[in-house]
Structures are given as C-alpha cells and as structure tokens.
Amino acid sequence: MARLKTLVRNQRGEQPLRGGHALCQGCGIPMVVRIVLSTITRPTVVVNATGCLEVATTRYPTTAWNVPWLHVAFENTAAVASGVEAAQRALRRRQALPSDEDVAVVCFAGDGGTYDIGMQALSGALERGHRFLFVCYDNEAYMNTGIQRSGATPFGAATTTSQAGATGWGKAQRRKDMTAIAVAHHVPYVAQACGSYWDDLSRKVERAVECDGPAFLNVLTDCPVGWGHEPRLAPQLLEAAVESRFWPLYEVVDGRYRLTYRPRRAVDVEAWLRPQKRFAHLTPALVNKIRNQIDADWTELLARVDSSRTDEKGPDCDFIGGRL
C-alpha cells in the first residue's frame, strides 16, 4: 500500500498529475488519479477518455501530466488501451523494448465513458483479457457537458436531463450496476472504491496492477457542481456514501466477492442525501424507497460475500470503520 507521502509525490519525486490544471475546487477526480498513479511503482502510460479530466488537464500547449498520456475520443478508451498493450507485447517479442521494462497501462474515464458510451469498448477489452487497469471516476452524471443524466445517475437524482419540477422528481430509474457487469466478464480483479478511503483504494490498485489480465476499479468521485454540495464537504460526503452503504467498498477476485471495508454501523441515507442539492426535492416516501433499495442491495452483496467464502484463513475485510 502506498504511504501518504508517496500519494503526493511518486518515486521519482515528481507528481504524476501536477497542479495548475483547471478541475474545479473540491472536485474528487485529481485525488483519485494521484492515489492510483502514486501507488503504481512501474512506469505507467495513461489512456484518458474525453471528459472533465482530459479537458481540464491538457489545454494545449499546456499539460498537467508527468506520465505518458494519450487521449483519442470519448467511447474508445479501453480499445485504445488494447492497442497500447498489444503493441508492448509485440515490441518486447521482437526486442524493440527492453524485456525488463513493463509499462502499466491505466485508463481513466468518467461514468459516461464507462457505463454508457464506453461500455462496448470496455466489454470487448475485458473479454479479450488485455493486461490493463480501467479506472472509472464515477461522479454519477455527465458533468463535463453540464450535468446530464447517465446510466450511473442514482434513482431520484435531479440532473439537467432528469429535472425535478411540478411533475418530475429526478431520475426515475435505478443506476446500472457496472461493477457487476465487469464481474460478469470473468476478469481477475474488480473492485468498488472511493477517493475518501485512500488506503483502501491504494491497496486495490496494488492488487489490480499485479493481475495477469484486466482489472476494473469503480471509484465513487464527488462533483460539487453536479451534486450541488459545498466543495469543502467533499470528503465527508463521500464517507457518508460508504457509511450509509449506498456505495459499499468491496473487491471481486477471480469471481469471489469480499468486503474490504465494513461500516461498524449503518448510517442513515439522509447523511448522504441531505447535503446534496440534486436530492433536495425528494419526498420522505422517495427517501424511504432509496433506503429500502440500499438495504436490499446490501443484503444481496453480503450474500455474495458469504457464498464466496473459502476455508482458507484470511482477514474478513481489510478495514473496519465508523467514520461518521
């Protein structure tokens, strides 16, 4: 696991993602990127989907990236990574690259570039078994284009295309379970994480990059503009998502589910919903519906965790908490 110090500076003493970028105050994305890249000790190439991260870090002729970085389009990040990964194998085989230099291929995409328009390319790359890490910074809507609803937008959330009004009450559908979709590809490593739990995220990245195959990390990431919360509240809000069990932290290794963080007690979902303007219109009945859904999802997750248990002795989970 990366130490706090190395989360700021990587081993060469240089930040992989430098300051001076144009991401918003309180945006959770740079924290996720830095935790991921600072954990990886190998040379790394980043493949970035179109989105907030890409737009705000590479306005030509400036760049905030201190690692090789490639952006092609919105929906094809995993396909581009497939080509980079295959090229590395081919070049090593014909000795055009040093055999001992193993460059990690890491994708960053938002939920639009993962759950929606990016899913076909991601599914193909997962199925083909390329050795790469795909990190979804999931802030639950199309934030870069002005907060439109995505497949990751949760039930009840108001966005600019699922508005609350006289008859509308936000998104009427449940979010897509992208983590489960990734698991269904039988890849070696899939996990859900959250930027506020840096130690948990960092440990997951370590496991992910060690895999001999694809790894997928779904990381809940705040967006003060889209969620409508005070920037300074970002860490607590993300913690509320985890402690309320709205966003459980778990990993699926070779198909076996395991909680990596177990909240000591269930915090009510109000702690997650109330600080966010996108949920301000919710009636008690709708909140109750969300509460019941979270309970049902949690029970289902625990059942998967239970049925994944083996006789091998190992820790039940990596962290037990109760931050709120």
Next chain:
Amino acid sequence: MSLRLLTGGEAVAHAMRQIDPDVVPAYPITPQTPIIQGYAKFVADGLAHGELIDVESEHSAMSAAIGAALAGARTMTATSSQGLALMTEVVYLAASLRAPIVMAVGNRALSGPINIHCDHSDAMLVRDSGCIQLFAENAQQAYDLMLIAPRVAEHHDVLLPVLVCLDGFTITHSAEAIELLRDDVVRRFVGEYVLPHSVLDAHSPVSRGPFAMPDTYFEFRVQQAQALERSLAVFQHVAAEFYEVTQRRYAPVEAYRCDDAERIVAVLGSTAGTIKDVVDELREEGERVGLVEITTFRPFPHAALAVAIDGADELIVLDRADSPGGTPPLRAEIAGSLYGSDVRLSGHVYGLGGRDFHPEDARQLFAREREGAAWLV
C-alpha cells in the same frame, strides 16, 4: 517471375504476411473478410507474427490501431462499408494524431438499403479525414499499393494513415494471376518501423491528443493538411524505388493512351481496367480516346492531371459514389482542378451498389450515346 492465382483479398493478406506488422486489430465485414481471415490463418500457421486483436467493432479496430501505432508498433487493419462508416470518427483522429496506420478498404456501398457490393461511397465518406487514399485497379495493384503504403505512411515528413482502396468483390473476390515478391525483398523494401516518439516512453513523457481551443486548433489542422500535401512527393519517391524492384510503375495519375486524345474518361478503381480495353478497341478503330486513372485520390494530383489531359477537348468523369443535392466527389474535384481551362467537362454516377459496368457501356460513354443506357438509372 512466378505468378499465382489469388483473389485481391488473398493478395492483400499475403502483403500483410510479408510486411509482418506488429499489431493487427480487425473486425469482420463483407467483403473485407478474406483479408483478415487470410491473415489470421498465416498467424495460426506461424507465418505471420503480429498481435491479432479480434476487436468487438470497427470503431474499436481503429481505436486499438491508434494506440498500437503511437506505442511504436507497425499497425495494419482492413474494413469496408458500414465498418468504415462506424469507424469514421476514429479515422479522423488517426490522421490528427499522425498515426501511420495502413488500412485496406474493400470498397462497398453504404446502407441503405443494405447492399454488400461495390461502390465508392464508403471511401468518399472519409475523403476529408486527412488520410491518404490510394485506389487500386486490380489485385496486383492492391498488393503492390499495400507494400508502398507503409513507406509513405511512416515517412517522417508524412506520418498519416494510408487507405488502400480495392473494389469489393470485383477485386477482393476475383482471382487473378498475381506476382508476389519474395518475402525478403518485401522486408527489405518496407524496412523497420521507426516512430519519432512512443507513448510507451515513460522516461520522456509526452501528452498526445490534448484539448485544442480556437487559439491552436487551426494550427493543428494546417500542419496536418501540409503533411498530406507532402505525401504526394513521398509517394512518387517510394513508387520510383518500387519500380526499381518490380518494374511496375505507379504514379498519382496513370494516363492511358492520352497523347493526342480528344475524349478522355477519368475514373477510380477497377472500372479503369474495363475502359482500358475499350480504349484499345476504339484506338484501333481510329478514335482518339484515352483514360486517366486517379491512384492518389488524396492527396489529389491536380498538376499531374492537368499534364495528362493537356490538349483534350472533353473529359468525362465517372463517379461510383453520389453526393445527393450536389456534385459527385470525383467530378467536383476535377471541376475545381480544371477551372479556367477550356476542356468540356461531363460525367455520370455509375455502378452504385455493385451495378455492373460492361465494355459496351464504356463504348456508349465515348460515343455519347448515353440516352437510356442500361448502366445509368
């Protein structure tokens, strides 16, 4: 010289085996499939050594090709029709990111209605992508242009994708006597892939594909267009070297019996072969007719075309793609090229969706007896 009976698709697959690219991402689509299946068989038999990525769509084929090419791998792929339409977004990006990918295009009509046969609508869809587009007349040309293509694409004055266009079925699936070069001759001719900078180079990290606003976007586009213009001279240089090796001559424009010709037809692709036969017959009958075949549709060889048709009275342009509501692409290009000259320009759209074009149709064309012609709709 030993000849083999091969279809155009098989000949292109052999070119790929001999070039032996590092990475080949591909998705099946008729009539491109024999190219990719043929190459996959060579890989399975240990005769080709590239990483064959069986992607889940043509969009991903070109996306993976960009990743591979920019990582420093010689990269090739192939597509057709709807496949090219789907990957069009990424074809533009391949040119913009200066990824020297070689792609065979088995030319086929675009839907709808769905139709799997030859026309040039697919190639014309990516006309303005910034890619180099070479049109083959027959299977031998398709093979030869596949060998010339990497040298042009990868030239450091160019660094752009090259699309080798071969007519669907007419070339891809028709067997012809082909001369394949020896493997070692191909390897020596094509040489090593050397990219100025690889995205795998973590020691000197570079950001590729940044966000360019109004203050810089225009400059990117101009540099890209200039590279495409430069590729014309590079093509001629590589074609001259190719002639040394094979005694087969390639030029941006092939002028066939155009000296003293009064009437000249201009065309792309396999129909040139049909018209050449008719030109020979008419010449024997004393008619002063000729043909110009455009090999480098992009970049368009304006100067070479002017030389080829110098002295002609009439130029008849055949387009195997339409531009509804406007002027068909080849005629529009040539009209721009001829502006101010006194050559009479006429033309027709023909052969859409694989409608045959026979020698007697070409005779009608030269005789100006086009009223009610079967090949016209």
